[in-house]
Amino acid sequence: MSETAWSTVKEEGTGAAFELFFGYPDEKAFASTVERLVADRVAGRIAAQDPTLWGPAAEEEAGKRLSWVALPEASRPLVDRIAGLQADCRDRGLAKVVLCGMGGSSLAPEVICEAAGVELDVLDSSDPDFVRRSLEDRLAETVVVVSSKSGGTVETDSQRRAFEKAFRDAGIDPAERIVVVTDPGSPLEELARDAGYQVFLADPEVGGRYSALTAFGLVPSGLAGADIAGLLDQAATIRPALEADSVDNPGLRLGALLGAAALAGVDKVALASSGASYAGFGDWAEQLIAESTGKEGKGILPVGVEALDAPGFSPSTADEVLATFGSTFAFGPDLTPASGWGVHVDAPLGAQLLLWEYATAVAGRVIGINPFDQPDVESAKAAAREMLDGGGSEPTPVFVDGAVTVYASEGWLPEGTSTVADAVAALLERLDPDHGYLAVQAYLDRHRDADLAGTRATLARRTGRPVTFGWGPRFLHSTGQYHKGGPGTGVYLQVTGQPEADLAVPDRPFTFQEFLTAQAVGDGQVLAGKGRPVLRLHVSGPGDLAGLRKVLS
Ligand SMILES: O=P(O)(O)OC[C@H]1O[C@H](O)[C@H](O)[C@@H](O)[C@@H]1O
Numbered sequence: 091m092s093e094t095a096w097s098t099v100k101e102e103g104t105g106a107a108f109e110l111f112f113g114y115p116d117e118k119a120f121a122s123t124v125e126r127l128v129a130d131r132v133a134g135r136i137a138a139q140d141p142t143l144w145g146p147a148a149e150e151e152a153g154k155r156l157s158w159v160a161l162p163e164a165s166r167p168l169v170d171r172i173a174g175l176q177a178d179c180r181d182r183g184l185a186k187v188v189l190c191g192m193g194g195s196s197l198a199p200e201v202i203c204e205a206a207g208v209e210l211d212v213l214d215s216s217d218p219d220f221v222r223r224s225l226e227d228r229l230a231e232t233v234v235v236v237s238s239k240s241g242g243t244v245e246t247d248s249q250r251r252a253f254e255k256a257f258r259d260a261g262i263d264p265a266e267r268i269v270v271v272t273d274p275g276s277p278l279e280e281l282a283r284d285a286g287y288q289v290f291l292a293d294p295e296v297g298g299r300y301s302a303l304t305a306f307g308l309v310p311s312g313l314a315g316a317d318i319a320g321l322l323d324q325a326a327t328i329r330p331a332l333e334a335d336s337v338d339n340p341g342l343r344l345g346a347l348l349g350a351a352a353l354a355g356v357d358k359v360a361l362a363s364s365g366a367s368y369a370g371f372g373d374w375a376e377q378l379i380a381e382s383t384g385k386e387g388k389g390i391l392p393v394g395v396e397a398l399d400a401p402g403f404s405p406s407t408a409d410e411v412l413a414t415f416g417s418t419f420a421f422g423p424d425l426t427p428a429s430g431w432g433v434h435v436d437a438p439l440g441a442q443l444l445l446w447e448y449a450t451a452v453a454g455r456v457i458g459i460n461p462f463d464q465p466d467v468e469s470a471k472a473a474a475r476e477m478l479d480g481g482g483s484e485p486t487p488v489f490v491d492g493a494v495t496v497y498a499s500e501g502w503l504p505e506g507t508s509t510v511a512d513a514v515a516a517l518l519e520r521l522d523p524d525h526g527y528l529a530v531q532a533y534l535d536r537h538r539d540a541d542l543a544g545t546r547a548t549l550a551r552r553t554g555r556p557v558t559f560g561w562g563p564r565f566l567h568s569t570g571q572y573h574k575g576g577p578g579t580g581v582y583l584q585v586t587g588q589p590e591a592d593l594a595v596p597d598r599p600f601t602f603q604e605f606l607t608a609q610a611v612g613d614g615q616v617l618a619g620k621g622r623p624v625l626r627l628h629v630s631g632p633g634d635l636a637g638l639r640k641v642l643s
Pocket of ligand 1: 131192195238239240241242246298299381467567
């Protein structure tokens with residue numbers, strides 16, 4: 091256990107007061123990283139959108155990915171337009187807002203609405219039961235935001251098709267109910283214009299995971315009733331501090347801490363709320379950190395945990411930075427990072443969003459990667475497409491144990507294994523005791539099957555290693571990049587199932603369940619192709635999950 095020394099930076103006053111605490115075992119490594127960043131004028135250069143900060147190979151991409159720095163002001167004109175649309179929806183009795191979108195197109199509005207205490211139905215799934223429930227709940231009073239930067243994400247396209255059909259079947263004109271957020275010139279923009287949908291175009295020079303303060307974050311949140319002008323104010327208030335080439339710059343210090351820790355082998359960051367009104371912030375930060383840093387065999391693995399006393403946080407492992415966000419500084423004798431590295435950020439949500447974006451860009455420079463691309467996400471999409479086109483080979487199960495059919499990648503499951511319990515034990519055996527992590531990936535209905543997420547904590551306690559839990563296909567657009575592009579230290583436990591009823595994707599040659607299964611199999615194949623151990627447990631029906639939960643505890 092390393093001793094932790096703490097330092098703080100804080101700014102009081104109106105608006106976005108913030109206070110950060112930085113903990114490190116080795117003051118020199120941290121301080122010299124901060125000083126070098128100040129000497130290189132990194133903060134001012136990010137603010138000036140200098141694309142050369144991440145090396146020549148990243149320059150082209152960075153050249154069209156830095157407009158997020160100016161969003162607290164640049165997004166102002168959206169506020170009135172969104173307020174107008176919200177008033178119009180209210181007048182028409184449209185009280186329910188559904189958001190169809192994945193990754194950067196849904197994680198920010200989800201946390202913004204959580205913080206504001208307003209309802210937003212985030213449909214970020216291809217699970218047929220999940221989709222159907224969203225379609226069937228208060229359709230008569232529903233407005234749907236379809237968000238996709240590229241305009242080509244298959245989940246979002248399928249969800250849009252399902253809603254268009256549901257509206258038509260109910261005698262409702264989809265043009266009165268669908269609002270589209272996309273980049274200029276995307277195929278979705280063209281489709282939306284032809285269909286007569288209201289369109290919000292976002293700034294194409296902002297990548298998906300940095301787009302919280304663009305139309306992607308603001309349109310669904312504002313429509314649902316969140317105070318988006320206030321959110322922009324919070325971000326605007328912290329902006330000068332983030333742009334200052336100073337050792338007290340909170341974004342520079344946070345990025346330096348994450349980067350210096352990773353270079354010292356502490357390459358995971360466990361994230362927990364500590365008195366935050368936006369506990370789901372970890373899910374947003376997870377995509378930002380994992381997709382930005384997890385590539386070329388490097389990266390920082392975000393590990394979202396349930397609470398400060400959750401296994402993996404208390405106690406923690408020697409390769410984790412402990413990060414808390416919210417109003418309460420909770421570190422002390424009862425909560426100390428085993429690695430010696432910790433950070434606490436107390437700031438309003440709008441300030442948190444911009445702060446972590448800066449910090450992630452800074453950490454990218456420290457660890458030497460391009461924080462703006464996601465080179466390994468496409469491979470899983472291609473494998474899923476191949477499966478759906480009939481070109482991919484159907485996997486053969488290794489064995490069946492009761493309600494569970496078991497599949498495994500080659501080369502690690504001992505011959506003769508015949509029970510789920512033994513297969514899980516064999517997978518956990520493969521965990522490297524110093525750097526390994528387990529990723530549980532559940533391709534199920536994250537509302538109906540929410541209890542399964544409890545296996546994260548039980549498996550973390552059982553293994554004493556960092557364990558992440560992700561819902562498929564949601565995590566594919568978030569931590570999926572890190573799993574495939576980051577260090578090869580993970581083992582993967584996929585859970586798939588049978589839906590209560592499948593659902594056709596209108597005018598496509600596949601159903602939602604076929605698509606969901608292709609996504610799980612495709613991603614598993616890509617991971618296996620990289621030599622990572624993958625175990626897939628396919629459960630016959632939702633009712634059989636309870637049994638599986640026991641085996642996983
Ligand atoms: O907004 P879209 O173009 O539909 O993209 C949604 C998501 O797709 C991919 O998975 C990317 O890796 C993510 O960064 C992105 O947020």
